[in-house]
Amino acid sequence: MAADDLTIVLADDQDLVRAGFRVILESEPGFRVVGEAADGAAAVEAVVALRPDVVCLDVQMPGVDGLEAARRVGALPEPPAVLVLTTFDDDGALFAALEAGASGFLLKNASPERLIDAVRTVAAGDALLAPDVTRRVISRATAGHGPGCPTSGSTGAPSGGEPVTAGVDPVAAAGLTEREAEVLRLLARGLSNAEIARELFVGEATVKTHVSNVLQKTGVRDRIQAVVWAFERGVASAS
Known part of the structure; x- marks a missing residue:
């Protein structure tokens, strides 16, 4: 593995999903999946041990879910970028992921090219929100219910x-x-x-x-x- 490879940890409770993501990501030159986890607790352990550039977290996992794992990863010294993946286009999961410190939020039905671009984007320190998602964030936040904004009252x-x-x-x-x-x-x-x-x-x-x-x-x-x-x-x- 080259010293300048972009390293990734995958966390999803479905073996086939992880295998598919690995194939997609490692088809990109310079991308290396260095670890996998089937739950959030194992994902945090993998991040601590392997110090990847990016960790991809499924939202729904047994035990420690992806959102709690994102919080724990974010509290680590020099944490990796966190990309949250989910099958649900759900505002609750979106805002919870942003509050947990995720750098990006991507649906699992996205194209392979979009997944590769998402990992590269968050690894570069950029936030990944599609324009339609950005509008939802802005709408909710300016109404006083979004990340970092005062709640009603x-x-x-x-x-x-x-x-x-x-x-x-x-x-x-x-x-x-x-x-x-x-x-x-x-x-x-x-x-x-x-x-x-x-x-x-x-x-x-x-x-x-x-x-x-x-x-x-x-x-x-x-x-x-x-x-x-x-x-x-x-x-x-x-x-």
Whole structure:
């Protein structure tokens, strides 16, 4: 195995599903499945022992399910990217996965090419949400029921940062530069770091720096919450 291979742990309670995913992923040059697990507890143990770049977790597994496994993996030092896989297009599972710290959410009926792209995307540090899923996240979060947002009846700032104040430019209030605001709007369109780099004619390393600055200045924990922040304050629009 080459030192620069992208390493993956697969966790699913169905042997045939794991075997199928292994065949698909290892058909991609530079991808190596280094471990498998049939439940969430074994998946966490495999991550600790093997230190993969990505762990693919089924939601429904016996004992420790994929969502709890995602939480435990996220609490590890230098955790891998987490890609949650499920057979159900269910908002409850989606939002629970995001709350658990997953970087991506993919249905098992996705194409093999989509699975490969999803693993590569989360390994690169990007969040993976299809545009329709992004719209659902935004709709639920801006209604006060999504990841990182106050629940009904609570108070405080939505999805991190200071409360929205009428007449105040949120970009200026957060201290975002013009380029950082531009990167945030492109994030809200669902673009990956590589796509943003092409759009702005800059390197991916530059984009990563801008994204890191956006997260720090807006006071949110990840790219998904940054998108919600942008929609809540009118920095991005659904049109």
